[in-house]
Amino acid sequence: MENTIRGGQFLVKEANCESIFTPEDFNEEQKMMKDSVKEFIEREVAPNQERFEKKDYALTETLMRKAGELGFLGVAVPENYDGLGMGFVSTMLVCDYISGVTGSLATAFGAHTGIGTMPITLYGNEEQKKKYVPKLASGEWFGAYCLTEPGAGSDANSGKTKAVLSEDGKYYSISGQKMWISNAGFANLFIVFARIEDDKNITGFILEYDKDNPNGVSFGEEEKKLGIHSSSTRQVFFNETKIPVENMLSERGNGFKIAMNALNIGRIKLAAACLDAQRRVIDNSVKYANERVQFKVPISSFEAIQYKLAEMATSAYVGEAASYRAAYDIENRINKRIAEGNTHAEAELKGVEEYAIECSLLKVACSEDIQNCSDEGIQIYGGMGFSADTPMEAAWRDARISRIYEGTNEINRMHAVGMLIKKAMKGHVDLLGPAQAVADELTGIPSFDMPDYSELFSEEKEIIKKLKKVFLMTAGSAVQKYGPELESHQQLLLASADILIEIYMAESGVLRAEKNAKRFGEDSQKEQIAMAKLYLYNAVEKITQKAKEGIISFAEGDEQKMMLMGLKRFTKYQQYPNVAALRKEIAEKLISENKYCF
CATH class of the missing domain: 1.20.140.10 (Butyryl-CoA Dehydrogenase, subunit A, domain 3)
Structure with missing residues (x-):
């Protein structure tokens, strides 16, 4: 059903329940995809929770490769670039269910499929798309996104990394420093943002990385982080790194626009990534409350515990409702634009941009809900919740980054x-x-x-x-x-x-x-x-x-x-x-x- 409420209009128009999409509306294809992702997570990821906490970066890379073989990395990629070409709701669904067990895999997946792949899918020319996107969709290559610098975080356009055109006009030399780069330790391709001369806005570039021929690229040590321990996060240094002129992404000075639009998609996907994490925290909390006996009764019989469980479940239920409502609105908008003659890239860019307000609201709401949920999970576990031998401590630490990346709350x-x-x-x-x-x-x-x-x-x-x-x-x-x-x-x-x-x-x-x-x-x-x-x-x-x-x-x-x-x-x-x-x-x-x- 075509959506009639445009981005932000929820404030002044009344929606009816028949026009919104809910998780109960998943079609057969979406249910099969959900089951496939859940099976992968239960078989390959859940049994390895301890390894994720011990900074097993190789495990994350291996699981990402397996996710690629199963098609999960290419869900949002059009079929003509070897992806599955599924709709926006389906891409949300995969992001949702692949992210629940550990923030390490969730971060690697989100960085690769979102800000690593999507800028090329949406802004690359045909030659760039054909060359790079199939490798990224299959997991043959992994992507990373080099935007943040020591002096350029929320103020992304203030980056100091420079791009200087060679005398023969064949390549740009990139020099500068990037930090907090997810997937840096195993990426083959970097989306790099740099400033040409004194341009007002930064420019995007596609950099192929070969460890046997580093081309002026070097890395800091893996960052010591509060959570997401097995997500590779490093500083990346460029010292006159040569990038062919044909690897400029979009047009000169268009980098800030690329960065902001990539973040719109990243924000709603981050909301989705918080959903299954909440479900799993609630599952563990309920099971523990039913098993833990105090004063000769399970602690789940106490209203103080029931209060927490009810509030945790309520936030999760509403988070699901809002996330899939917005995803469906975006999908409808994309389909409408395609029907009007837009390319897939134009349609997706404009479709997501239309609901940028909702994307930001959801990012804030769901990231704060998973933080609150995991915090209450620790409280239900009591002293055991503070122990690294139970799942709550890691869940709380992994949740904390959600309020910071993709733009602080x-x-x-x-x-x-x-x-x-x-x-x-x-x-x-x-x-x-x-x-x-x-x-x-x-x-x-x-x-x-x-x-x-x-x-x-x-x-x-x-x-x-x-x-x-x-x-x-x-x-x-x-x-x-x-x-x-x-x-x-x-x-x-x-x-x-x-x-x-x-x-x-x-x-x-x-x-x-x-x-x-x-x-x-x-x-x-x-x-x-x-x-x-x-x-x-x-x-x-x-x-x-x-x-x-x-x-x-x-x-x-x-x-x-x-x-x-x-x-x-x-x-x-x-x-x-x-x-x-x-x-x-x-x-x-x-x-x-x-x-x-x-």
Whole structure:
């Protein structure tokens, strides 16, 4: 079904549950792919968890090669470059299920398939694609991405690495230093970003690397890291490294654009990579809670433990809902552009760029959810959770990097709000009209009619509409007050982004549960309905806090009073849910199934 809600429009348009994609919608081909990936993980990866913690880089490389032989590295690659040419949802699915056991393999896979391969697939010319992409899709070669420098992290375009054209015009000499380069220890191909002369923007290059002929390339030692111990991460040094002119990627000065668009794809894939990690942490936590006996009963019988399990499962369920919702929207947009005559590369670039806001929101939400989930997993294990002999300690350490790479969560929060404002200014998302309507509503007489909330989720959907008004009220007033200067008020931007995140996630959870209740029956979806309601309640509480923080920071006097009254009106339930009962219902299902079962 063609998606009608464009990127960012979730804030001003109401989605219906029939139009969104959920994990329960996987087709037969997708289910087979999911089963294949899960079988590979259980056979080859899960039994080797200890080896990953002992910096077994060779194991990661071997498993990546096997993943290539099974076709997993080429899922997103078009068939004419020896890939499987599967849709965007399928590429998310593979990234999801291949990433759960260890962050080391997840990082190697993400760096290779995303920022290692995709820049050539999307920006390379036909000759470059034919030469390199089949080798990357099969796992014959591995890719790495050289962007970050000691002085250029979040400010990616400030890199100092230089590219100097030779006198005969046949090659560029690259000199400089890159750091935090994933897969550096076993990569055959590097996407390298450097500046030509005094260009405003950096330029991308494709570098073939042969260890027997290093061509001025050298490496630092493997980094000593908090987590992802078997992910090869090294500094890379270039000393007049020669790259043929025909290996420039795209056009001169286009490197910053390549880097940013590669990150859009990387962000939503990173969200997917956090999902199975959450499921596995929950599985282990439930099993341990059922087995661990204290005071003559399993600790799973204690409400304090049930609280944690319910919240962990709720975040995972909603994360799945939101990630696959966005992936389907992107896939629809790609297909629409292909139907209009775009090439696959153009369609994918524009399709993902359209949903850059959602990609950033998901990256933040899912990376923070896996961190919280693994932290609570340690707590459920108690003292054993702090031991490296149990899986929680490694899960927590591996999760920590997710909030940093593909753009820090702070950068992504500000990027999402900034992108939304830009879309509004371009007329792609009408924020002005709805924001004015909310302003008029604040000064009008509130309705005292009691709406009929007898249908499933009718009150929840009304609350989500009102939460959107909270964002329009606070962000709209902030934009009005500060104009272009708003970007320097980072605390306001961060608070606004948290409101956006909670709206998108809560709505996705409600729509997933509603869709499944309609097709499978409410009785079979009781716990899923409970999770959607619990997440929304938590979202309302968080949004209330963040919006209040924003309002009292920029508004004064009568304006502040009016907005605080509006906030109270927009975050009020007619009938509050019994959240303790919801958590108990969710936890009891997990405990009886002895796993994450949604």
